[in-house]
Structure formats: C-alpha cells, structure tokens
Amino acid sequence: MEKIAVLGAGSWGTALAMVLNSNGHDVRLWTHIEKHANEINQTRRNEVYLKDVVIPDQIKAYFDLKEAIDDVSTILLVLPTEAIRMVCQQLKAVLTDKVSIIHGTKGIEPETFKRVSEMIEEELPRELYDEIVVLSGPSHAEEVSLGHPTTVTTTSKSEQAALHAQGLFMNDRFRVYTSTDLIGVELGGALKNIIALGAGISDGLGFGDNAKAALVTRGLAEMARLGTAMGADPLTFIGLTGIGDLIVTSTSRHSRNWNAGNLLAQGFSLDEVLAKMNMVVEGVRTAKAAYQLGKAKGIVMPITFGIYKILFEDADPREIVEQLMTRSKRNEVDEVHTLLKQYYRQD
Numbered sequence: 174m175e176k177i178a179v180l181g182a183g184s185w186g187t188a189l190a191m192v193l194n195s196n197g198h199d200v201r202l203w204t205h206i207e208k209h210a211n212e213i214n215q216t217r218r219n220e221v222y223l224k225d226v227v228i229p230d231q232i233k234a235y236f237d238l239k240e241a242i243d244d245v246s247t248i249l250l251v252l253p254t255e256a257i258r259m260v261c262q263q264l265k266a267v268l269t270d271k272v273s274i275i276h277g278t279k280g281i282e283p284e285t286f287k288r289v290s291e292m293i294e295e296e297l298p299r300e301l302y303d304e305i306v307v308l309s310g311p312s313h314a315e316e317v318s319l320g321h322p323t324t325v326t327t328t329s330k331s332e333q334a335a336l337h338a339q340g341l342f343m344n345d346r347f348r349v350y351t352s353t354d355l356i357g358v359e360l361g362g363a364l365k366n367i368i369a370l371g372a373g374i375s376d377g378l379g380f381g382d383n384a385k386a387a388l389v390t391r392g393l394a395e396m397a398r399l400g401t402a403m404g405a406d407p408l409t410f411i412g413l414t415g416i417g418d419l420i421v422t423s424t425s426r427h428s429r430n431w432n433a434g435n436l437l438a439q440g441f442s443l444d445e446v447l448a449k450m451n452m453v454v455e456g457v458r459t460a461k462a463a464y465q466l467g468k469a470k471g472i473v474m475p476i477t478f479g480i481y482k483i484l485f486e487d488a489d490p491r492e493i494v495e496q497l498m499t500r501s502k503r504n505e506v507d508e509v510h511t512l513l514k515q516y517y518r519q520d
Contacts, residue, residue, distance in 0.1 A: 174198055175341065176245040180260060182209060182234060183452065184222035184314035185277060186251035191318055192347050193249075194229050202234045203241040205260075210234040221451065226318045239267040247273040247341065249308075250293070253453040254280030257289055261296035268301050275306040275327075275338050279362035280455045281462040286469075288359040304334035307355060308342070309362040310413040311421035313428070320346045326413050328352040328359075350413065357409030360400040364477075365419040366430045366456030367463055368392030371480050372423035373434020374490050384494075388476065389423050394505075395474045399463065402470050430456040437483060438490055460484055475500060 175198050179190040182204035194200045204210050213219055213234035217227050235241035242248060242264070252260055257278060274297070278289045287295070290305045310325030317323050325342075327349055329335040339349040352358050368389060375384045396419070397410040409415055422428045433454045436446045447454060464481035467474040475497055482488035 175247055177201070177247045177249060177341070178203060178235075178242045178245045179249045179251060180238075180241070180264075181251035181256075182213065182219065182222075183251065184219075184318075185312075186249075187219050187223050187226070187228065188314035188317040189249060189251060189277060189308075189342075190232050191226075191229065192342055192344070194232050195320075195346075196341065196344055198341065200232050201241045201245070202232055203238060204234060204236060207236040210236040223314065223318050238263055242268060242272075244270075245272060247275060248302075250274065250276040250278060250289075252278055254278055254282060254289060254292075254455060254458060255453075257292045258296050261293055265297055265301070268297075271300065272302055273304070273306070273334065273337065274302045275308055275341075277308045278455075279309060279359075279366060280459050281360075281363045281466070283458060283462040283465060286462055286466045288356070288363070290355065290359060304329050304331040306334050306338040307358050307362075308338060308349075309358050309418065311417040313421065313425060315427050317347065322346055322348070324348040324350065324413060324417075326350045326352050326358055328355045330355060352409065352412070352414070354406045354409045356403060357400055357405030357407075358414045360403060360405055361396060361410055361412075361414040362418055363455070363459050364396040364399065364463060365392075365415070365422050366454075367460045367477050367480055368396070368419055369422035369428055369430035370434040370437075370454075370456040370460065370484075371476055373428070373431035373436075374438045374480070374483065375434075375494075376431070377435040377438025378490060378494070380494070385423065389419060392423075392476050393419055395472075395477055399467060399470075399472050399474060399477075402472055403466075429454050433457070442487075443484055457484055 177198050178201045179186050180203045182202050190200045190202045276289050306329040308327050312323045312325050327335045327338040335351045339351050343349045371388050372385050397407045401407045429452050433446050460481050463477050479493040
C-alpha cells in the first residue's frame with residue numbers, strides 16, 4: 174500500500190483515485206475549490222463531474238495542498254494543461270520529501286510547444302521527484318469509475334518508474350501496459366483531441382460514418398506525421414495511446430471534445446460552446462499549439478489547420494470540409510511507407 178495524492182478532482186482524477194483505492198492504496202483527492210472538497214467528503218459524490226458515481230469512504234478530499242501531500246510517496250497530476258505550471262509552482266513551495274510524479278493530462282502548451290512532462294520538469298526542481306511517468310490511453314472516466322474494463326499505457330524516461338506506476342494501477346478491470354516512447358505517448362494523447370473535435374463537427378453536420386472514418390484515419394496520419402517530426406516512434410500511433418485513444422474520443426458521447434465539435438457544427442460560437450461544456454476541452458488549446466507547431470516545422474496537417482480555422486478564425490465548417498475534399502491527388506500507402514522508412518532509416 175502507498176500513500177498517493179491525486180491533484181485534480183475532475184472526472185478523470187476522481188476515476189483514477191477510485192482505481193488506486195480499489196487496489197488498496199491510501200488515496201487523497203485534492204481540489205482547489207474548498208466547497209468542492211466539502212461536497213465530496215459530505216455527500217460521497219462529485220456532482221459536477223461524475224454525478225452518478227458513489228465515491229468510496231476511504232478517499233478523502235482536500236482543499237489544503239500541503240495537507241493533501243503530507244507523507245505521500247506518489248503524486249498524480251490530473252489537471253487541465255493550463256493549470257500544470259501553476260499547481261507545480263504551488264507544489265514547489267510545500268513539497269519537502271522526494272516523491273514519484275505521474276501525470277494523466279493530455280495537451281500541448283501553445284507558444285512553447287511543451288509537452289506536459291516538459292512543463293513539470295521546468296517548474297519542479299529535480300531533487301523533489303524521482304522520475305515523471307505519463308499515464309495515457311483510451312479511457313473515459315465515466316466508464317473507469319464504474320469498473321468497466323479499460324486498458325492504458327504508462328511511460329517514462331525510466332523503465333523502472335513506468336513499471337512502478339503500472340503496478341500501482343493494474344488490476345482485473347484496469348489493465349496497464351508500459352511503453353518506452355514517452356514523446357509518442359504524450360503526443361498521441363494530446364493530438365487525438367483535435368481530431369475528435371473534427372469528428373464531432375462531422376457528426377454535427379450530419380455527414381455520417383463514411384466521412385468520420387475518413388477524418389479519423391487521415392487525422393491519425395497527421396498525428397504520426399507531426400509526432401515523428403518531434404521524435405516519436407510512428408508505431409506508437411497505431412497503439413493504445415494513438416489509434417486506441419483516437420477511436421474512443423472520436424466516437425463516444427462521453428467525449429467532451431466530440432461534444433464541443435458537435436455544438437460548433439450546430440452554429441454555436443467557441444465561447445458559447447466552452448460555457449456550455451462546464452469542463453475543459455483540451456482539444457481547443459492543443460489545436461492552437463499544433464497549428465503553430467505545424468506552421469513552424471512545415472508539416473502538412475490539413476485537418477488540424479482546418480479545425481484551427483473553425484475554432485479561431487470563424488471559418489464555416491462546410492467550407493473547410495469542401496477544401497479538404499478538393500485537395501490535390503495523393504497516394505495514401507506511399508506516404509505511410511515513407512514515414513516509416515524515414516524513421517527507421519530503411520533502404
């Protein structure tokens with residue numbers, strides 16, 4: 174048994190706290206809103222994020238960060254990307270003992286193009302943690318909290334750290350694999366949110382399954398193209414943290430990114446959509462970062478660029494679809510082979 178602090182009491186943080194609790198760990202759940210912590214402790218519910226789930230009595234919610242992390246061996250960050258730096262700065266001020274750090278956040282920071290693990294490295298002094306582990310994969314919190322079978326991946330610069338995290342979470346309902354491709358795992362989890370926005374837009378426009386299948390497949394090619402340029406193994410994108418996460422996020426009504434895209438297609442503005450969602454839509458911020466990064470590196474990403482224009486330039490979704498459908502002729506298989514050959518330096 175370990176003492177573990179889960180920082181972030183949203184749907185995913187709560188669900189992961191429940192997995193850890195079911196494995197016999199002493200779990201504390203931290204939120205930056207005192208009223209939220211009191212609600213969880215008094216009602217055993219997280220009404221805003223997982224209203225139909227009863228939180229086990231063993232999980233205590235905290236508002237005081239110093240108290241939440243007291244004597245823990247592992248800290249799990251499950252926060253919006255935009256909150257990572259701020260909470261790490263708060264951690265730096267109160268953390269005294271060395272801990273293991275795991276994060277379950279999926280996003281890229283605009284302007285800097287930093288992955289979440291890189292943001293944590295920049296904000297936390299190295300002497301305060303062992304290694305940073307990433308937990309990612311196709312996993313809706315609503316299903317994990319109900320104990321539905323789910324499979325995810327852990328990765329780290331340290332194989333031992335990834336194996337340690339695997340052991341913390343693994344059980345007969347939550348299967349965990351390990352990976353050595355930290356860059357690919359983080360980017361897969363972040364970039365798929367952009368394509369899921371596009372899938373929601375496609376469904377909202379009533380284009381059907383053919384269009385969505387094409388968008389998801391070609392979106393995966395864009396994810397691998399950008400990921401490889403940033404040092405990822407392209408094969409990672411055909412695994413759980415690539416195509417697996419892309420499928421679940423692009424096809425489920427649990428997906429906040431799909432729902433946001435669907436609302437955009439119905440004519441709501443981005444501000445109206447975000448107000449309606451009541452939860453962070455990571456794909457919006459990541460779309461901005463991926464657009465900037467693709468432009469900077471000269472990466473061909475027509476779907477991502479089109480979604481960026483819908484989000485931030487008020488482009489008409491139907492016009493973007495028409496532009497995508499009338500692009501110049503290309504050979505699909507040759508493009509994939511070239512990508513793999515470039516990475517593995519094959520003749």
